[in-house]
Amino acid sequence: MNIDRETFIAWMERIIERIEIADKKIERLSTQRNCLDGDELLDNQDLMFLLKVSPRTLQRYRSKGILPYLKLDDGRCYYKASDVHKMIREKL
Incomplete structure (x- = not known):
């Protein structure tokens, strides 16, 4: 053709x-980027890299209420950047 x-x-x-x-x-x-109410959301991988901690340490932070998180239906956890910064200033 x-x-x-x-x-x-x-x-x-x-x-x-x-x-x-x-x-x-x-x-x-x-x-x-993932955002909620104008606040950036970080996932476990982002937070492990940022804080240089293991998945178990993040689990401990969640269990003890040190770090607020949002859990989706599929089991993934997300953290507001403002909550992470607040935790860093106050706890670490």
Whole structure:
């Protein structure tokens, strides 16, 4: 099947336009952070890296009420950045 030059250029422009739209969406998603009431949410991995602690230490903080957390239906725990900063200032 042969197509003429104008048809080819039109198709290429449409493909490039769609790639650019997808690129913008990916960029927006990659810069977007989890937030709750304007406060950034950190997961266990983020917090372990930030505080340089083990998963068991985070569990201990949660059990003793040292660090407030939110638990999702699937079992994942999230921590408000403001609560983490408050804990660091007061407890550590």
